[in-house]
Amino acid sequence: MVHLDLDNCQRCITLPPLGQFPSLKDLCIRSLYAVKSLGLEFFRDAVSEPFPALETLEFEDLREWKDWKFPLDVANAIFHRLCKLTITSCPKLAGKLPSHLPSLEKLVLYRCQQLVVLIPSLPMLNGLMICGYKELVQTSTIGFSKLDRMELSNISKLTCLTEGFMQGLTEVVSGLLFPFLKKVSLFAKLRLLFISCFEKLEALPNCFHKLASLRRLFIAGYPNIISFPEEGLPPNLTTLELGGTNICKPIFKWGVHKLSSLEELTVCRCQDVESFPQEEIGMKLSSSLTQLMIENFPNLRYLYTGASDTSTLWPA
Structure with missing residues (x-):
């Protein structure tokens, strides 16, 4: 047998x-x-x-x-x-x-x-x-x-x-290991990071941008987060998913528009946002972007097309 x-x-x-x-x-x-x-x-x-x-x-x-x-x-x-x-x-x-x-x-x-x-x-x-x-x-x-x-x-x-x-490690799905990310050398090979369900998290480390091998990043479910990395996101991301009001609001302050390799962007669960992008209207998403998903924005009224320098907010 x-x-x-x-x-x-x-x-x-x-x-x-x-x-x-x-x-x-x-x-x-x-x-x-x-x-x-x-x-x-x-x-x-x-x-x-x-x-x-x-x-x-x-x-x-x-x-x-x-x-x-x-x-x-x-x-x-x-x-x-x-x-x-x-x-x-x-x-x-x-x-x-x-x-x-x-x-x-x-x-x-x-x-x-x-x-x-x-x-x-x-x-x-x-x-x-x-x-x-x-x-x-x-x-x-x-x-x-x-x-x-x-x-x-x-x-x-x-x-x-x-x-x-x-x-x-090349793939990590856990919020429990997030405190260890301050030691960037431990994660030199990291290509995928999914962090969620870590309610005590209030800040992302300033060395976050040094994760040069990271290609796919998913961050969701952090109601208490109030501080974001001054140097922005890892530069070579191809996939990015952000969820939660506090995370989605400053999306351009994170330097999302500077991610020249970004292909997929998902932004979800923003309860009080009426327009997207909400801030820094003059900035455009990367031309490398091939997929954009906007999900669970119950109060969204306008989408910024970003198609030209004179583009305006269009009703969603």
């Missing part, structure tokens, strides 16, 4: 010793509402080591699952070929994740509010998504050289995140 999917077996209390299947590569366990624990029986009866060929493991919607126990005698031999681990919507899970995952490339953990996530050394990890957790703890200072994409949100506490954990 190579692929196994257990779905919606609501009366199933325990799982059989699936670790005994020597050729099993993909295992998905979904909507088993009565399972409370993954014990030793999940691994036992294997001839030598449990799950010797497993590459993908997914748990989803195990509402009563509380802990995960591993056989100590083969702790370092479990899941040694596992490439992707996904755990989604297991709200009562409070145990530990496997500590030895030398081949893991992608880790996706979503909506497991009681779980403290311990991140060990993961030398092959290139993608990390963690959302809706009690605490994230980095337990190793080495072993993240391949990590290039990170998505973190709705985590109550971050502990011991080192610079090495972030160095080399």
Whole structure:
């Protein structure tokens, strides 16, 4: 057996010793509402080591699952070929994740509010998504050289995140890492940045413009932001999306019209804006722009065409 999917077996209390299947590569366990624990029986009866060929493991919607126990005698031999681990919507899970995952490339953990996530050394990890957790703890200072994409949100506490954990990232989807942006050297390779849901943010760092590799920037949902970078935005942006009244109003003060490589611009959720652009009417958007989206402006009455030096405000 190579692929196994257990779905919606609501009366199933325990799982059989699936670790005994020597050729099993993909295992998905979904909507088993009565399972409370993954014990030793999940691994036992294997001839030598449990799950010797497993590459993908997914748990989803195990509402009563509380802990995960591993056989100590083969702790370092479990899941040694596992490439992707996904755990989604297991709200009562409070145990530990496997500590030895030398081949893991992608880790996706979503909506497991009681779980403290311990991140060990993961030398092959290139993608990390963690959302809706009690605490994230980095337990190793080495072993993240391949990590290039990170998505973190709705985590109550971050502990011991080192610079090495972030160095080399090319894509970041998180407001939680925003304070680290002041150290521009950590993000020399960053090409995509999506920051939202970080309500305490009041200012963007003045060194923001030094992110020379950044191509795509998304900023949304910051009602408290009052200060903007004096030097403007990263100069090589091709895609820019801004959302929220405080961010959209000073769009030209940020130097959007100076972004010579900008191709896509999205501005959304400005409740009290009646004209766009609202300020610095004489300035035009970059000629490189191929797509403009204006969304959720309930009071918008006029659009400035910017087509010529004598252009006026036209009714929207």
